[in-house]
Amino acid sequence: MSPYALTRTLAEDATGAALRADVLHGLSSTPKTLPPKWFYDARGSDLFDEITTLPEYYPTRAEREILLARAPEIAAATGARTLVELGSGSSDKTRHLLDSFTQLTHYVPVDVSESALRGAAKLLLAEHPSLAVHALVADFTRTLALPATPGPRLVAFLGGTIGNLLPEERAAFLDSVRALLTPGDFFLLGTDLVKDEATLVAAYDDAAGVTAAFDKNVLSVVNRELGADFDLDAFRHVAVWDAEREWIEMRLRSAVALAVKIPALDLAVTFAAGEELRTEVSAKFRREGVRSELGAAGLEPVQWWTDTEGRFALSLSTVPST
Template identity: 60%
Template sequence: MTSATIEVHLVEDDLLSALRSDVLTGLTSSPKVLPPKWFYDARGSELFDQITRLPEYYPTRTESALLHRSAGEIAALAKPDILVELGSGSAEKTRTLLTALDSLRMFVPQDFSPAALEEAATAVKSEYPHLVVHGVVSDFTETLHNLPGGGSRMIAFLGGTIGNFAPDERAEFLSSIRAVLQPGEQLVLGAGLVIDESVLVPAYDDAAGVTAEFNRNVLRVINSRLGGNFDPDAFRHVARWDAQNNWIEMRLEATKAMTVRIEDLDLDVQFAAGEQMRTEISAKFTTDGLRSELATAGFETTHIWTDDLDRFALVLATAR
């Protein structure tokens, strides 16, 4: 069995440079903000895995069940040669598509973590030895042009991650996906739907406090990678529903006035007692809104599948 290949477009120095830039920009902004991708060191990934198994956190299990239910229909409507998954992580859910899409000859998992990508690519190659598995280490927001071509492609962007983009960022990202696809090539998009606040908020503020630890992990990443002296326990996890923007905001709230030193940036950051710093948005959608945003980006919506409670959607869209 030929092993999976890994193509690297993002090395450790690139990640460190991006972290420095994001932290410097975010902690000197008003209000302060940090991008959610920096939650994910080894500890952050472990915590998120725990989150996906919590009773309050419905998105992962809902999307997984929806994939199992709709994979056959997706396969009947689309017969790609190449499946590209952006932000693949373990590629666990993607196996449902890999099994259903019998036309596939290549799987291209993409992630910014080399270790996670190599593990996922090796596992997929072992389970699907007939597939060429070509991993790409990159930041999917910047290196879509590096994705392999040479056949009819389908790009999968699952997990509701599209909700982590603000509307203007989302429009730019969807347009950039369209720009690398040929007419007739496809996108499978997983997106959370707008539902009752009483269900949404606990999904991001669980009773066991796992999400709170996950949120505070971004501070530990800054401490370990940039010489910060954040006291994570001095920050309270906050999750709130913004009905005007249709998104959940996760924030960290300073429980006291403090000064934080970031040695690598030669930066001292002042926090007032009660000051909040946004660490993530998770936008939720309507099916009509998804169709509209995809149309603006140059896609025609082929089909939308939703679960029985209308909490999550899978969209198959075709590049015009």
């Protein structure tokens, strides 16, 4: 069995403290918001896995198509001996790369869920017994310290997750990625692309109602973890395309006027009838915008691939030699 290590950089109560802070700030703001990371308890993760199989939800299939078709090119272009995956989860996407990365010796998955990291590592080590895995229990939106591993390194951020960050958050995140890299290292980024409104809205408001259940799950998390009394039946899932900002917003709209108590925060929150709580922003991108944002962070784009229908893109960038 190849080496396996796990490093925790999050304090034991970091997740609980972050949830309390996010709920207090978001539900005291106007308009009310909650960050999308709180969708993903065990039930939320299962619901999202189901979403990725729905006919309306194209991003997962489109990105998989690119990874399967272009993995040999990515391996050849980077020569990576270490793969670092931010927000790795179950590492499903990684599997599409590993068979082509014959020179790879180290894999560093980064996720807030220790259980997800351990489960993924067990499967990967069984499939790739020569691979050394060093898992990091960490929040990729904060400053990271990577373990010492051989270069070149390829840092991957897949799934279009960067779209969940607001523009100023994206800039800070890309700066932090650049800080992890040295000349000769690479960054692989997955971005969902701008397309017609009907396709976009359908992807976030499927006919079977799975995304609606996923959206409402954030209220279940707050109820369970903070003792809140949200009535899930009082809220309706809404997906809206903001053409000016070029992003989808997922919202929960209160059907009636109501008050919610959150004992763990000693907080009472009122909702007017029709008031909306924003639970996710999912930005969509254009090639020139991705190039501009990467360039602003000191990253030089070197390759751009899309699926056959042009719905999703993978971009490869590097740190230019000084």
